[in-house]
Amino acid sequence: MSSDPLAVGPASSLIDQFRAILDEGGVMTGDDVSDRHPGYFMTRVEADVLLRPETTDQLSQVMALCHAAGQPVVIQGGMSGWVRATQTRPGDVILSLERMNRIESIDPANRTAIVQAGVILEKFQDHLEAHGLSFPLDLGGRGSCQLGGNAATNAGGMRVIRYGMMREQVLGMEVVLADGRVLSSMNQMIKNNTGYDLKQLFIGSEGTLGVITRLVLRLRERPVSSNTALVCADSFDRIAKLLRHVDGALGGLLSAFELVDNNFYRVNTGVGRHPAPLGSDERYYAMIEALGSDHERDRDLFEAVLTDAAEKGLFDDAIIARSEKDRAAIWGIREDLEHIVHDFQPFYAFDVSLPVGAMEAYMGEVTQRLKAIWPDGGIAFLGHVGDGNLHIAIGAGTPQDREQVEACVYEPLRPIGGSVSAEHGIGLEKKPWLSITRSPLERGLMREIKQMFDPKNILNPGKIFAEDAA
Amino acid sequence: MSSDPLAVGPASSLIDQFRAILDEGGVMTGDDVSDRHPGYFMTRVEADVLLRPETTDQLSQVMALCHAAGQPVVIQGGMSGWVRATQTRPGDVILSLERMNRIESIDPANRTAIVQAGVILEKFQDHLEAHGLSFPLDLGGRGSCQLGGNAATNAGGMRVIRYGMMREQVLGMEVVLADGRVLSSMNQMIKNNTGYDLKQLFIGSEGTLGVITRLVLRLRERPVSSNTALVCADSFDRIAKLLRHVDGALGGLLSAFELVDNNFYRVNTGVGRHPAPLGSDERYYAMIEALGSDHERDRDLFEAVLTDAAEKGLFDDAIIARSEKDRAAIWGIREDLEHIVHDFQPFYAFDVSLPVGAMEAYMGEVTQRLKAIWPDGGIAFLGHVGDGNLHIAIGAGTPQDREQVEACVYEPLRPIGGSVSAEHGIGLEKKPWLSITRSPLERGLMREIKQMFDPKNILNPGKIFAEDAA
Numbered sequence: 001m002s003s004d005p006l007a008v009g010p011a012s013s014l015i016d017q018f019r020a021i022l023d024e025g026g027v028m029t030g031d032d033v034s035d036r037h038p039g040y041f042m043t044r045v046e047a048d049v050l051l052r053p054e055t056t057d058q059l060s061q062v063m064a065l066c067h068a069a070g071q072p073v074v075i076q077g078g079m080s081g082w083v084r085a086t087q088t089r090p091g092d093v094i095l096s097l098e099r100m101n102r103i104e105s106i107d108p109a110n111r112t113a114i115v116q117a118g119v120i121l122e123k124f125q126d127h128l129e130a131h132g133l134s135f136p137l138d139l140g141g142r143g144s145c146q147l148g149g150n151a152a153t154n155a156g157g158m159r160v161i162r163y164g165m166m167r168e169q170v171l172g173m174e175v176v177l178a179d180g181r182v183l184s185s186m187n188q189m190i191k192n193n194t195g196y197d198l199k200q201l202f203i204g205s206e207g208t209l210g211v212i213t214r215l216v217l218r219l220r221e222r223p224v225s226s227n228t229a230l231v232c233a234d235s236f237d238r239i240a241k242l243l244r245h246v247d248g249a250l251g252g253l254l255s256a257f258e259l260v261d262n263n264f265y266r267v268n269t270g271v272g273r274h275p276a277p278l279g280s281d282e283r284y285y286a287m288i289e290a291l292g293s294d295h296e297r298d299r300d301l302f303e304a305v306l307t308d309a310a311e312k313g314l315f316d317d318a319i320i321a322r323s324e325k326d327r328a329a330i331w332g333i334r335e336d337l338e339h340i341v342h343d344f345q346p347f348y349a350f351d352v353s354l355p356v357g358a359m360e361a362y363m364g365e366v367t368q369r370l371k372a373i374w375p376d377g378g379i380a381f382l383g384h385v386g387d388g389n390l391h392i393a394i395g396a397g398t399p400q401d402r403e404q405v406e407a408c409v410y411e412p413l414r415p416i417g418g419s420v421s422a423e424h425g426i427g428l429e430k431k432p433w434l435s436i437t438r439s440p441l442e443r444g445l446m447r448e449i450k451q452m453f454d455p456k457n458i459l460n461p462g463k464i465f466a467e468d469a470a
Numbered sequence: 471m472s473s474d475p476l477a478v479g480p481a482s483s484l485i486d487q488f489r490a491i492l493d494e495g496g497v498m499t500g501d502d503v504s505d506r507h508p509g510y511f512m513t514r515v516e517a518d519v520l521l522r523p524e525t526t527d528q529l530s531q532v533m534a535l536c537h538a539a540g541q542p543v544v545i546q547g548g549m550s551g552w553v554r555a556t557q558t559r560p561g562d563v564i565l566s567l568e569r570m571n572r573i574e575s576i577d578p579a580n581r582t583a584i585v586q587a588g589v590i591l592e593k594f595q596d597h598l599e600a601h602g603l604s605f606p607l608d609l610g611g612r613g614s615c616q617l618g619g620n621a622a623t624n625a626g627g628m629r630v631i632r633y634g635m636m637r638e639q640v641l642g643m644e645v646v647l648a649d650g651r652v653l654s655s656m657n658q659m660i661k662n663n664t665g666y667d668l669k670q671l672f673i674g675s676e677g678t679l680g681v682i683t684r685l686v687l688r689l690r691e692r693p694v695s696s697n698t699a700l701v702c703a704d705s706f707d708r709i710a711k712l713l714r715h716v717d718g719a720l721g722g723l724l725s726a727f728e729l730v731d732n733n734f735y736r737v738n739t740g741v742g743r744h745p746a747p748l749g750s751d752e753r754y755y756a757m758i759e760a761l762g763s764d765h766e767r768d769r770d771l772f773e774a775v776l777t778d779a780a781e782k783g784l785f786d787d788a789i790i791a792r793s794e795k796d797r798a799a800i801w802g803i804r805e806d807l808e809h810i811v812h813d814f815q816p817f818y819a820f821d822v823s824l825p826v827g828a829m830e831a832y833m834g835e836v837t838q839r840l841k842a843i844w845p846d847g848g849i850a851f852l853g854h855v856g857d858g859n860l861h862i863a864i865g866a867g868t869p870q871d872r873e874q875v876e877a878c879v880y881e882p883l884r885p886i887g888g889s890v891s892a893e894h895g896i897g898l899e900k901k902p903w904l905s906i907t908r909s910p911l912e913r914g915l916m917r918e919i920k921q922m923f924d925p926k927n928i929l930n931p932g933k934i935f936a937e938d939a940a
Contacts, residue, residue, distance in 0.1 A: 109710050109827040110858065132718070154663050162722065165661065168638060183911055189823040189858040191635065191892035193624050193674050194900075194907045195934050196916045200670035204663050221718030240579050248602070248691030251762035252632065252722025292721035294771070301767060353659040357579040388580065388659040422661035430664075437664045441653055446666045448922055464665050 010049050010093055014069055018051055021061045026052050026099075033094065039079040039086050041429070047074065047088035052099045056174060056182060056213045059095070063211065064180030066093060072461050075207040077149025078120060080141030082349060083427030085153070085206045085463050095211060097148050104214070106131050111219045112171060112188050117148025117212045133219040136163035136255075140335055148212045154204035156423030161247075161386035162255045162291075163220070165423070166203065172216030173199040178209075178454040188216050201449065206425050207460040209453040223255075223291035227302035228327045231309075231318040232282035236360035239284050242314040243356070243386055246288055249305040253298065256289035257386035258334050261363075264380035264393065267340050268333045277319045277329060286315075286385070287334050334382065337393075344378045344395025348402070350409045353388045354418035362412055363390070369408040370396060389422040403432075410436055426464045434464070480519050480563055484539055488521055491531045496522045496569075503564065509549040509556050511899070517544065517558035522569045526644060526652060526683045529565070533681065534650030536563060542931050545677040547619025548590060550611030552819060553897030555623070555676045555933050565681060567618050574684070576601050581689045582641060582658050587618025587682045603689040606633035606725075610805055618682045624674035626893030631717075631856035632725045632761075633690070635893070636673065642686030643669040648679075648924040658686050671919065676895050677930040679923045693725075693761035697772035698797045701779075701788040702752035706830035709754050712784040713826070713856055716758055719775040723768065726759035727856035728804050731833075734850035734863065737810050738803045747789045747799060756785075756855070757804050804852065807863075814848045814865025818872070820879045823858045824888035832882055833860070839878040840866060859892040873902075880906055896934045904934070 018027050028050040038045045053059040066073050076086045076096045088094060097118035104114040108131055115124065122142040125135055137150060139157030149155075151173070155166045163169070172187035185199050202210055233239050239259065247254050260268075265285050269276035278285065288306075292298035306318055321327040341347045354362055363381050370377050377396025383389050394405055410420050410433045420426075420433045434443065447465060450457075488497050498520040508515045523529040536543050546556045546566045558564060567588035574584040578601050585594065592612040595605055607620060609627030619625075621643070625636045633639070642657035655669050672680050703709050709729060717724050730738075735755050739746035748755065758776075762768035776788055791797040811817045824832055833851050840847050847866025853859050864875055880890050880903045890896075890903045904913065917935060920927070 107825060107827060108714070110825040111714075112825070154667075156661050156663075160660060164634070164638060167667075168634060181911060183915070184909060185912060186887070187889070188825050188887055189889055189892065190630060191626050191823045191854070191857050191859045192889040192907070193626075193891045193893055193895045194889055194904060195674075195896060195913070196671055196679075196919055197624075197637075197674055198912060198915055201666055204665075204667055209666075221714065223721070224718075225721075244578070244581075244691065248694075249763045251693070251695075251764070251768065293719045294721070297767070297771060298721065301764070353661045355577060355580040355582070355658050357577060384661075387661050389661045417656065417658055419657070419659055419662040419664055421663045422659065423663055425663045426665060434664060437662065439654060441651060442655060442668060443665070445653070445668055449666055449919075452918055452922060 010071055010091070011069070014065060014071060015049060017065050018049070018062060021058055022051060022053060026054070028052070037079055039084065040082055042084055042087050045088055046090045047092040047094045048090065050094040050096055052096045054099045056176065059211060059213055060176050060180045060182050062095065063176050063178065066458055067179040067456060070456050070458060072458050074460055075152070075211055077118070077146035077152065078141065078144040080145040081149070081153060081427065082351070082424045083421070083429035085425055085427030085460070087428055097146060100213060103127055106133070108133065110188060113217045113219055114186070115147055115215050115217060117146060117214060119147045121145050121147060121150060128219060129222070132222050134222045135169065135217060136220055137166055137169055147215055147217070151203055151212050151215060152205060152207050153425045156384070156387070156389065158256045158258065158384070160384060161257055167200070169218050170199060170203060170215055171218050173202060173212060174214035175202055175210040175212055178456065178459050183210065186214065186216050190218065204425070206427060206463055208450060208463055209459065223293065225292045225295045225298040226327070227290045227299055228321040228330055229288045229302070229306055229318055230277050230285060230330045231288065231315040232278050232285045233315040234283050236284060238314050239286055239385065240356055242286065242309055245309050245312065245314055246305055247386070249308065250290050250301065253290040253292045253301070254288070255291040256287065258287040258383070259385040260285050260334055260382040261380055263378070264340065264382045265333065267343050267380065268336055270339065273339055274333050274336065275329065278317050282316060287330055340380060340393045344393055346395065346397065346399045348394040348405050350392040350394070351422050351424040352390055352392065352409065352413060352418055352420060353422035354390070354413060354416055356385065356388055358416045358418070359385070359390065362416065362418070365412045366392065366409055369412070370394065370405070373397070373404065373408070387422070406433065413437070428463060431464065431466065480541055480561070481539070484535065484541060485519060487535050488519070488532060491528055492521060492523060496524070498522070507549055509554065510552055512554055512557050515558055516560045517562040517564045518560065520564040520566055522566050524569045526646065529681060529683055530646050530650045530652050532565065533646050533648065536928055537649040537926060540926050540928060542928050544930055545622070545681055547588070547616035547622065548611065548614040550615040551619070551623060551897065552821070552894045553891070553899035555895055555897030555930070557898055567616055570683060573597055576603070578603065580658060583687045583689055584656070585617055585685050585687060587616060587684060589617045591615050591617060591620060598689060599692070602692050604692045605639065605687060606690055607636055607639055617685055617687070621673055621682050621685060622675060622677050623895045624893070626854070626857065626859065628726045628728065628854070630854060631727055637670070639688050640669060640673060640685055641688050643672060643682060644684035645672055645680040645682055648926065648929050653680065656684065656686050660688065674895070676897060676933055678920060678933055679929065693763065695762045695765045695768040696797070697760045697769055698791040698800055699758045699772070699776055699788055700747050700755060700800045701758065701785040702748050702755045703785040704753050706754060708784050709756055709855065710826055712756065712779055715779050715782065715784055716775055717856070719778065720760050720771065723760040723762045723771070724758070725761040726757065728757040728853070729855040730755050730804055730852040731850055733848070734810065734852045735803065737813050737850065738806055740809065743809055744803050744806065745799065748787050752786060757800055810850060810863045814863055816865065816867065816869045818864040818875050820862040820864070821892050821894040822860055822862065822879065822883060822888055822890060823892035824860070824883060824886055826855065826858055828886045828888070829855070829860065832886065832888070835882045836862065836879055839882070840864065840875070843867070843874065843878070857892070876903065883907070898933060901934065901936065
């Protein structure tokens with residue numbers, strides 16, 4: 001039953017067996033596979049075969065075959081990840097969830113939804129409007145990312161400060177294990193303390209422990225009001241104090257507190273780009289958003305809280321969005337990455353987390369390390385400061401300098417207990433740096449868990465861990 | 471190195487070794503052990519030795535010894551659990567966290583705290599007042615339960631609808647493994663996607679996978695305003711609609727939505743007990759609480775939301791607390807369990823969860839099953855309806871009828887995907903019923919995890935799983 005997929009690709013007999021399980025459109029080979037979008041920071045699709053099951057049962061049969069044959073499988077969702085967790089090698093089989101895209105049911109009384117893993121986030125958000133409900137997870141990749149991928153990577157995004165990460169939205173899960181067994185843990189309740197919470201292992205496991213096929217998701221009542229402001233301040237200390245002030249004073253309404261630094265603000269408000277709502281000389285700019293239930297009342301509260309913050313000297317200038325157009329303009333400055341990728345070449349993007357109190361010193365140290373090597377290098381900080389999450393954009397050196405650039409960013413995290421990945425995951429991109437955040441014992445236990453769930457190491461092999469992981 | 475602890479208790483040489491690690495007050499034997507509070511629903515402490523380490527290092531040395539000797543260990547926190555998860559057998563060693571009770575540090579900017587596991591919940595809540603911060607977990611056992619136990623049991627309580635369970639409050643954790651190794655995952659950030667989130671396994675594991683010794687906890691800004699109401703309605707359907715209405719209309723402010731039925735309300739508002747703020751003829755009573763940032767504004771909103779709900783016909787009568795005394799009176803009716811335990815004899819208490827839409831039919835079926843056997847039996851429902859969590863109090867039959875009473879409550883959960891334990895856990899109490907909520911595959915994977923972390927089955931053996939678990 002064994003094969004040597006790395007040398008020759010899946011045996012044709014295995015492909016025939018896939019065809020017996022799936023319909024004609026379910027098995028792709030040749031150019032149909034290699035012509036597909038390889039994903040960010042990846043040059044091409046190397047896998048030979050791509051499978052597109054429509055049901056859990058089909059997927060289970062596929063995995064049973066792959067397990068018996070020792071066939072490596074890479075699971076692909078919406079391909080919006082940034083850490084090459086979906087990269088393939090010659091001989092790999094791709095398992096795409098794109099045809100498992102049904103929203104199966106919405107329960108308004110229980111405020112839950114049951115979906116297949118391939119449902120696209122934005123479509124799900126839109127679908128809930130008619131029910132007066134919302135799914136609070138929101139991120140830049142909303143138009144392409146899939147809910148199963150959001151779970152497999154524990155996606156974060158803009159509203160984590162209020163609603164938590166994807167982990168907090170997942171109540172239940174169906175997973176096809178490496179050997180094809182179907183683990184059904186489709187719990188629909190917020191509370192279910194009955195032994196170990198197995199689903200937590202799959203959330204954030206980046207396709208290395210099982211294939212998430214269905215989800216029970218927690219929904220929220222749809223917010224009615226939205227208030228947005230852009231403020232600026234000349235010190236990080238004031239921004240940190242402002243965060244605490246607005247979080248407390250807005251009661252439960254604060255839904256986003258985002259930061260961009262002067263460098264990033266200047267890039268995005270340059271000539272011919274976004275209009276600058278505030279002057280360009282401040283060190284930090286923060287986008288503040290509150291979601292609530294009453295237009296007038298919430299607007300009054302939002303303005304009162306910002307007025308109070310101004311009187312306390314927590315910022316220098318501010319603008320409050322008066323229209324949807326204003327709101328989009330403010331968020332455009334935060335979300336648009338096109339210009340920074342254009343200006344910062346070669347472009348390096350990072351995603352780290354660290355205690356808020358350590359952020360200013362950390363930003364200073366990374367900048368200093370970088371400038372010591374590349375005095376003309378570009379560096380900009382932005383991110384979800386309310387969650388302790390910084391993104392860093394760097395344009396410096398050459399593509400061959402990656403490791404040295406990475407060292408500038410990651411090494412200073414070591415003494416402060418920071419994380420080399422806040423929300424992007426490890427994939428292949430951050431594998432060499434995992435040891436900064438995870439101890440030898442933690443990594444050893446992760447490998448034991450991998451060994452338990454995937455003893456033949458066929459699920460996304462080589463991701464997260466070193467190749468000898470399992 | 472092996473011993474036969476069940477037959478003879480820990481060997482005296484092992485006790486001598488404990489004494490070499492701990493101080494005089496750290497090792498208790500004889501009456502000092504057997505005279506201790508055995509915990510709810512347990513008649514006596516059967517263990518021979520109780521250890522009270524003060525540091526992680528001491529605890530680690532103790533576990534290394536127990537592992538080498540194959541010595542069973544039962545971990546005890548505040549002993550406020552309801553499922554006999556801390557019950558001991560002759561020959562067991564008790565590991566009490568009561569002297570590991572230091573609040574190590576508070577980081578106001580990052581809004582995190584580092585604590586030892588033995589800190590009592592209420593002491594921690596009180597300590598945070600001076601920092602303008604709060605820890606939102608709150609439950610009846612607050613005066614005795616410990617934060618480590620809250621994590622080991624994934625405690626829930628009154629404010630889960632807004633802040634989530636203990637799982638959502640834990641950012642990082644230090645755990646002593648069965649063999650004494652110290653797993654340090656003291657992450658301080660909301661976001662840290664770097665491989666499998668190991669701490670999730672220990673949360674809710676009831677002392678079967680490791681000893682939680684320290685925690686990094688997420689804190690929140692301290693709420694300023696609190697508004698509380700008691701409402702009543704003649705149908706569950708209206709209560710369910712009211713829940714959605716107030717959750718949406720209060721924006722992010724709703725912090726509790728609790729239910730008691732007519733039977734429970736009558737017991738607690740009987741002659742000489744609590745005053746009845748509303749008449750006693752309604753089928754359901756709901757306690758609604760909103761926490762916010764502004765006294766006047768939040769009170770106005772709270773009243774407007776309830777007025778609107780009244781106009782929509784979502785309840786029959788309501789009273790809003792005008793003082794702390796009013797507030798305490800409303801919560802007293804919900805939290806006081808003394809009278810129901812007195813009136814319902816023999817007293818059986820249950821804690822289940824199920825989809826909100828299935829609750830009314832479920833309550834009807836349990837009542838019908840019970841009354842078919844014991845026509846004069848008492849039954850009352852209460853609980854955290856916003857979380858899909860019902861508690862059920864039953865007074866029927868004799869203490870020997872336990873299994874039959876349990877069947878009335880648990881069997882109807884099977885077809886609706888309910889859970890035999892919402893927040894109390896499994897312990898010994900619900901072990902025979904675990905299969906209603908967890909499939910053979912789920913239970914098999916739990917046992918594999920147990921085997922991986924505790925190959926000698928020395929940590930709280932026999933809890934959650936059948937005795938042959940590992």
